[in-house]
Structures are given as C-alpha cells and as structure tokens.
Amino acid sequence: MLAAVIIIVAAIYLFADAGLRTARIGDPLGPKAFPALVGGGLILSAVLLVFETLAKRRTLEDRTIEPRTKDEKHLVLVMIGMVVWSGLYYYVFETLGYLIATPLFLFGLLSYFNQRKYLTNVLVALGFTGIVYLLFSILLGVPLPSGPLRL
Secondary structure, eight states, X not given: OHHHHHHHHHHHHHHHHHTSOOOSSSOSSGGGXXXXXXXXXXXXXXXXXXXXXXXXXXXXXXXXXXXXXXXXXXXXXXXXXHHHHHHHHHHHHHHHOHHHHHHHHHHHHHHHHTTTOHHHHHHHHHHHHHHHHIIIIIISOOOOOOGGGOO
C-alpha cells in the first residue's frame, strides 16, 4: 500500500516537473534535473519496497501471527511522537527561522534516540544545521527562513 502511494505521489511530482519551462540560456538541463532525480528516486524506492515486502511475506508465511507486544505498541507511540514533533517543526520553521528551528528539532530527535549523550547531540544538531546552511544558503544561494536572526 505504501509503495503504491509513493508511486502515485512520484508520478504527480514528475508530471508537475514536466510542466517546468526550460531556459534557453545557462544550464542545458535547466530546473528539471533535480526534481526528475527526486521523482526517479521515489519510484526506485517504491519498487525496492515492493520487493522487500514480498521477500518478507514469504518468510512470514510460516509463522503464526501473535498479538501486538508491549514493544510494538511503544513503537507506534514513538512514530506518532515523531509525526507530531515534525509537524511542530514545520509549523514554527518560518517564524523561528532555519538556524533556530532546525537544531532544536534535531536535538529533540537525537535526545530521544541517543539518550544521555547531550554534548554529542548538541554538536551533531549544530554541525548538521551549519553545514546545510552553508551549502544551501551561502554556496547555492537558496534562501532559507531567517526568523528573528535576520542574517
């Protein structure tokens, strides 16, 4: 089911990419190259997911299905928490700006998945944010929300 949804979304994405105009000057690929790579990657991921699901289904046919364990219920709660945390990040992204919202978001995730390693979590969150900011904002000229920092 997930693979089908991914393929549908990728097809819509690639259809929208096909509608982009090609510039007569500059890069011969124009603005279509990166979205086409993303769409192709989505479709490839969906196909791999189908193969993985079919392979697991064959190995699981021999096992009987047991009721959910406490750990599986915990995983569902973790997934819901991640969705809520990501939604909150999306909600405050423009207001706080990239340089404030992103390290807070990453530190929150890292604090859960890499517990009691606060210095490492802070360094990874700040380092990743800084590298991506330099790459996109400085080198590629992609405007990222500045929030109250106004850089």
